[in-house]
Amino acid sequence: MMAVAAAVTLLLFFASCMGASVFCTGAPAAGFEDVPTVPFDEGFTPLFGESNLGLSGDGTVRVTLDRHTGSGFISKHYFHHGLFSADVRLPAGHTAGVVVAFYLSNGDVFDDTHDELDFEFLGNRAGHRWRMQTNVYGNGSTARGREERYLMPFDPSAAKHRFSVLWSSDAVVFFVDGTPVREVQRRAGAGMGGDYPSKPMAVYVTIWDGSTWATENGKYTVDYRHGPFTAEFSGLVLRGCPADATGDIRQLHRATSVHRCAARERELTTAEYAVMTARKRAAMRRWRWKQTLYTVCYDTDRYPEALPECDVNAVERQMFERWGESKVAFRSRQSRVETPLAPPLVSMNMMQAD
Numbered sequence: 570m571m572a573v574a575a576a577v578t579l580l581l582f583f584a585s586c587m588g589a590s591v592f593c594t595g596a597p598a599a600g601f602e603d604v605p606t607v608p609f610d611e612g613f614t615p616l617f618g619e620s621n622l623g624l625s626g627d628g629t630v631r632v633t634l635d636r637h638t639g640s641g642f643i644s645k646h647y648f649h650h651g652l653f654s655a656d657v658r659l660p661a662g663h664t665a666g667v668v669v670a671f672y673l674s675n676g677d678v679f680d681d682t683h684d685e686l687d688f689e690f691l692g693n694r695a696g697h698r699w700r701m702q703t704n705v706y707g708n709g710s711t712a713r714g715r716e717e718r719y720l721m722p723f724d725p726s727a728a729k730h731r732f733s734v735l736w737s738s739d740a741v742v743f744f745v746d747g748t749p750v751r752e753v754q755r756r757a758g759a760g761m762g763g764d765y766p767s768k769p770m771a772v773y774v775t776i777w778d779g780s781t782w783a784t785e786n787g788k789y790t791v792d793y794r795h796g797p798f799t800a801e802f803s804g805l806v807l808r809g810c811p812a813d814a815t816g817d818i819r820q821l822h823r824a825t826s827v828h829r830c831a832a833r834e835r836e837l838t839t840a841e842y843a844v845m846t847a848r849k850r851a852a853m854r855r856w857r858w859k860q861t862l863y864t865v866c867y868d869t870d871r872y873p874e875a876l877p878e879c880d881v882n883a884v885e886r887q888m889f890e891r892w893g894e895s896k897v898a899f900r901s902r903q904s905r906v907e908t909p910l911a912p913p914l915v916s917m918n919m920m921q922a923d
């Protein structure tokens with residue numbers, strides 16, 4: 570009886586947007602179309618592997634991994650909150666072990682108290698889909714990973730797709746093609762506290778060899794006979810309050826910069842793309858229901874007490890194993906052994922940059 574009731578509730582919970590409901594029609598990408606992009610040379614500078622960085626006439630940046638080096642670029646400024654976005658096309662074919670990352674970090678400035686927001690794309694064997702991971706760190710909270718992993722709902726090597734992260738003083742929202750896929754709310758009081766990213770961060774794009782962990786826990790390493798591996802980035806968006814280029818980043822989270830950035834912050838939190846409507850949350854739930862492979866919020870083996878930002882839902886929880894992996898049957902099960910959780914990117918880049 571319980572099981573039947575739960576199944577019905579489950580259906581209602583996730584099917585609430587089927588049919589011709591007004592909630593469900595149209596793309597939830599509202600507000601993203603008109604966001605201004607920034608040319609590479611204006612907003613970014615090479616980070617490493619410059620010989621493997623290419624800029625084409627239409628403004629597309631190519632980052633390549635070959636047997637000699639990966640490559641990457643970084644924003645010229647650090648930003649105090651903002652909307653950061655890129656249209657990304659990932660390498661095709663056999664990409665096991667390859668990692669492409671689009672992320673925000675200040676790990677180069679703060680050794681022990683860094684903040685970080687990640688999109689990490691994890692390559693796979695030919696015929697198997699790419700996976701994506703999101704993660705959040707604040708004030709050096711590397712001992713408390715906040716990973717989520719998803720199966721890509723499309724072939725990200727066939728065409729470009731837009732990945733965006735909105736970071737304000739209240740919440741972090743990750744978007745795929747304008748659909749919110751993860752919302753992490755800071756929450757006052759017993760919320761995330763120092764674990765919420767609060768200091769200015771730069772925007773990074775990197776491609777590197779993640780052979781030791783990226784695909785099925787290192788079982789499939791990068792096979793350079795299938796390389797070189799090239800990811801394309803275009804439609805770059807940096808909508809934040811930039812830190813003074815000559816100033817000390819360490820000072821930026823102080824009151825003066827909060828004051829200086831107040832207008833930008835208001836613009837950011839009231840923009841159409843930033844307002845989380847009921848319709849967007851419904852779209853987010855549908856996307857997550859279909860694509861989530863692992864969420865830290867239902868990993869009770871790791872966190873017996875859910876992290877403060879988690880919206881633990883009793884119905885939804887039934888779909889996850891106690892180690893946080895999804896039980897849903899229709900999911901691709903070609904690879905029973907899941908990819909392990911990624912270490913913070915900062916250290917990985919250090920290794921790669923040499």
Ligand SMILES: *[C@@H]1O[C@H](CO)[C@@H](O)[C@H](O)[C@H]1NC(C)=O
Pocket residue numbers: 682708709762763764
């Ligand atoms: C950040 O971490 C440092 C060092 O662990 C600690 O002293 C400080 O109180 C933390 N800040 C916040 C806002 O939690």
